[in-house]
Amino acid sequence: MQNIIVIVGPTGVGKTKLSIELAKKLDAEIINGDSVSIYKKLNIGSAKPTKEEQSQVRHHLIDICEPSDDYSVYNYQKDVRLLIDNLTKKNKRIIIVGGTGLYIKSALYDYNFSKEFTSHTYDELSNEEIIEKIRNFQNNIDLPHKNNRQRLVRLLNKLENNIETSNNKDKAVYPHLVIGLTTDRDYLYERINNRVDEMFKNNLFEEVTSLKEDYKTSRVLNSAIGYKEFINYFSNKETLAEVKEKIKQNSRHYAKRQYTFFNHQFHTNWFNVDFNDFSKTINEVIAFLDKQEKI
RNA sequence: AGAGGAUUAGUUUAAUGGUAAAAUCAUGGUCUCCAAAACCAUUGUUAAGUGUUCGACUCACUUAUCCUCUG
Numbered sequence: 001m002q003n004i005i006v007i008v009g010p011t012g013v014g015k016t017k018l019s020i021e022l023a024k025k026l027d028a029e030i031i032n033g034d035s036v037s038i039y040k041k042l043n044i045g046s047a048k049p050t051k052e053e054q055s056q057v058r059h060h061l062i063d064i065c066e067p068s069d070d071y072s073v074y075n076y077q078k079d080v081r082l083l084i085d086n087l088t089k090k091n092k093r094i095i096i097v098g099g100t101g102l103y104i105k106s107a108l109y110d111y112n113f114s115k116e117f118t119s120h121t122y123d124e125l126s127n128e129e130i131i132e133k134i135r136n137f138q139n140n141i142d143l144p145h146k147n148n149r150q151r152l153v154r155l156l157n158k159l160e161n162n163i164e165t166s167n168n169k170d171k172a173v174y175p176h177l178v179i180g181l182t183t184d185r186d187y188l189y190e191r192i193n194n195r196v197d198e199m200f201k202n203n204l205f206e207e208v209t210s211l212k213e214d215y216k217t218s219r220v221l222n223s224a225i226g227y228k229e230f231i232n233y234f235s236n237k238e239t240l241a242e243v244k245e246k247i248k249q250n251s252r253h254y255a256k257r258q259y260t261f262f263n264h265q266f267h268t269n270w271f272n273v274d275f276n277d278f279s280k281t282i283n284e285v286i287a288f289l290d291k292q293e294k295i
Numbered sequence: 296a297g298a299g300g301a302u303u304a305g306u307u308u309a310a311u312g313g314u315a316a317a318a319u320c321a322u323g324g325u326c327u328c329c330a331a332a333a334c335c336a337u338u339g340u341u342a343a344g345u346g347u348u349c350g351a352c353u354c355a356c357u358u359a360u361c362c363u364c365u366g
Contacts, residue, residue, distance in 0.1 A: 011331080036331060046331085074328040102330050111327050145325080148334040165327055225331045249320085254331055260324060
């Protein structure tokens with residue numbers, strides 16, 4: 001059986017529940033693969049495992065940063081690999097669970113990030129001018145789309161800092177097995193909508209209000225679903241009801257993008273979740289893992 | 296009941312009688328440090344019908360639905 005099991009899937013499909021049940025049966029520890037659960041104080045909107053859930057199984061890489069910290073996939077890759085090596089030495093089985101595809105992929109595949117990354121924003125240059133500069137470095141390079149300024153700037157920075165990027169994104173450096181959870185799109189959307197309603201009932205608004213001061217310095221709060229939408233409420237541009245709808249919509253969009261990533265970037269073994277009898281889903285996954293072991 | 300007005304994409308709204316359009320939603324996709332991010336692409340429409348006209352979202356009539364006013 002693989003030492004590392006990865007659980008992915010769209011938001012709201014039941015990844016947390018499966019990860020805990022599976023970890024208990026396999027005596028494994030869980031590593032968070034979610035870019036927002038990394039942060040302290042962002043509990044309700046991030047759908048982080050509850051304290052009660054976390055007490056059942058050892059969890060890693062949750063609550064390791066303040067909301068004002070900048071934590072990126074570069075940090076994650078470093079932290080998670082260290083952790084994987086340590087747990088492997090102790091012969092611990094590992095379950096990585098989360099919805100942030102790039103984070104998980106960078107942990108397991110041959111991705112190189114550079115720590116000497118000095119980022120220049122090139123505010124004075126238009127996208128066309130950035131493209132021209134990139135071409136001056138290397139003419140036959142694959143360009144991001146001309147409107148995708150974020151990627152264009154990143155690429156130019158890399159070239160100017162002479163950072164090599166390997167081309168082995170499909171080469172796994174840690175053997176692993178990917179379990180994907182899925183369900184009907186309509187039903188998933190219904191679950192997402194209900195979950196957002198639940199978040200509001202569970203005092204998401206109070207959580208956000210208590211973080212109001214942090215919005216000035218925090219990047220997550222300004223970009224994470226369930227948090228960024230409140231900015232328009234604070235500036236009196238939208239009502240709470242509108243904020244709630246926006247969170248639902250952004251969550252649905254997010255789920256869609258997650259499917260695209262997990263379908264195309266991983267060798268995902270998909271399982272349909274039986275929400276009426278979740279133990280059935282767990283047993284299916286365990287049967288699958290057993291079968292893999294025998295091969 | 297009567298009078299007047301309205302009806303265009305799932306939604307909100309454009310279009311002198313001359314190629315039906317935009318925003319948004321929805322759907323599909325891209326991916327080597329903002330990734331819950333950023334970006335790309337695509338489907339779909341004149342309420343139903345009859346007439347006038349070379350040609351109708353546009354004019355006339357019928358029907359349906361909705362709104363306002365009067366009683």
